[in-house]
Amino acid sequence: MPETLIFIFAFVIVLVTGVALYAGARRKKSDTFRLDESMTPVLTEDEAQALEDAEEEVAHDHEPGDPELVAPAATLERPESVQSRMERLRARLARSGTMGKALLSILSRGDLTEDDWDEIEETLLGADVGLEASDELMEKLRTETKVRGTTDPGVVREILREQLLALIDPTLDRSLDTVPGIGEDGNHHPATVLVVGVNGTGKTTTIGKLGRVLVAQERSVVLGAADTFRAAAADQLQTWGERVGVDVVRSDIEGADPASVAFEAVAEGRRREADVVLVDTAGRLQNKAGLMDELGKIKRVMEKQAPVREVLLVIDATTGQNAMSQAKVFSEVVGITGIVLTKLDGTAKGGIVINVQRTLGVPVKFVGLGEGADDLAPFDPEGFVDALLS
Structure with a gap:
């Protein structure tokens, strides 16, 4: 009978030890899998506390509302x-051509009367060219059309293009x-x-x-x-x-x-x-x-x-x-x-x-x-x- 008890006791010890070893192995395997999957190391209590202290220090250094x-x-x-955008937008920019179309229409009439020149001035001022620039442009248009002695719409258009371009001044540095x-x-x-x-x-x-x-x-x-x-x-x-x-x-x-x-x-x-x-x-x-x-x-x-x-x-x-x-x-x-x-x-x-x-x-x-x-x-x-x- 005592021998039977000893045998049972020994069997229980072996069984308990085996279960403990198996559970430990499973726990280690689980920890290793989590580390590989998340790439987050398992910290000791001291390491975790040090990390928490560092996070609190950063939070204190950055006040609410500071630029971030x-x-x-x-x-x-x-x-x-x-x-590409310049090519695509050039056609859209033509919608701003009201001023140019009005000027071409007037200048192509032939011999211009004072009423025609007044209409030109109104067109320029209405397009926000400004008083000084309008006077300058009108004077040059009068002079050029007389010098060239033409009312051909193509020539008039070229004169107007030259004078507008001169006012805008393509020589200015427009780079950023x-x-x-x-x-x-x-x-x-x-x-x-x-x-x-x-x-x-x-x-x-x-x-x-x-x-x-x-x-x-x-x-x-x-x-x-x-x-x-x-x-x-x-x-x-x-x-x-x-x-x-x-x-x-x-x-x-x-x-x-x-x-x-x-x-x-x-x-x-x-x-x-x-x-x-x-x-x-x-x-x-x-x-x-x-x-x-x-x-x-x-x-x-x-x-x-x-x-x-x-x-x-x-x-x-x-x-x-x-x-x-x-x-x-x-x-x-x-x-x-x-x-x-x-x-x-x-x-x-x-x-x-x-x-x-x-x-x-x-x-x-x-x-x-x-x-x-x-x-x-x-x-x-x-x-x-x-x-x-x-």
């Missing part, structure tokens, strides 16, 4: 090439400075671009479209959402960035300091060695001194990181002469280097190209010709004039 980098989405669009450089400290400096304008001209959309143009030119870009007063502006800019794989620096607090966001955007551009940093700003009326002073502050703060290469003024082409007073004040505050004319398609006010250039002494560099994502193109003087007279 938002990475783009994984699915990207391929922007249309600049050459997007070549990064090296600062005095030996560090990378991206080409920084500040975009300004009054409310409703389409600045944020223009920046998104401009980012697409630069991506199509193989430029690396960082966007700065320094319009912190319009709730949807940062979200809108982020959406544009996500579509083409461009990073966005933004703040999630409405009304945050826009200069801080602009500063961080340029700093991020330096860290990433980006080619270009585009900074959006809130729309502001040119007669609001406080807001204009803030714009000057944004530019000064950006220049602590890298020189501001370009200041682009976005103007709604349909606003006509009202755009001239806007342009003068913005130019005085931040030194405009180029103009972006939006909503130029379908307007009869194509003469604003001439007027704004004469007023500011700076070129129109880009034109917006529609609602599409790729409906922004570098301004082509000859293509513009040919479209007017098509």
Whole structure:
């Protein structure tokens, strides 16, 4: 009997030991599978505590509302090439040809009366060419048609083309400075671009479209959402960035300091060695001194990181002469280097190209010709004039 008990006891010990060893093996196998599958190591208690402490330290260092980098989405669009969009948009630009068609109609009548010349002047002024430019163009048209002694529509068209092209001045440098450089400290400096304008001209959309143009030119870009007063502006800019794989620096607090966001955007551009940093700003009326002073502050703060290469003024082409007073004040505050004319398609006010250039002494560099994502193109003087007279 005792021998039987001893045998049973020994059997139980062996059985329990075997079960324990098998369970341990299964547990190890399970842990190994999880590690391989998730690529996440199993931490000891000390390691887990150290990781938790580090995460808390990072959270304390980043205050709520601080500008932060938002990475783009994984699915990207391929922007249309600049050459392709110019070819596609040239026909659309012809919708702005009301001025040219009216002038050709008058000049082709033969011997022009004073009433005809008055009609020419009204057409030019109605197209926002401006008083001085209109007088200059009329004088040259009178002289050339008399010198050549012709009323042939083809010749008249060529005279008009020559004079309009001279007023638009194809010799102006319309390129956008997007070549990064090296600062005095030996560090990378991206080409920084500040975009300004009054409310409703389409600045944020223009920046998104401009980012697409630069991506199509193989430029690396960082966007700065320094319009912190319009709730949807940062979200809108982020959406544009996500579509083409461009990073966005933004703040999630409405009304945050826009200069801080602009500063961080340029700093991020330096860290990433980006080619270009585009900074959006809130729309502001040119007669609001406080807001204009803030714009000057944004530019000064950006220049602590890298020189501001370009200041682009976005103007709604349909606003006509009202755009001239806007342009003068913005130019005085931040030194405009180029103009972006939006909503130029379908307007009869194509003469604003001439007027704004004469007023500011700076070129129109880009034109917006529609609602599409790729409906922004570098301004082509000859293509513009040919479209007017098509």
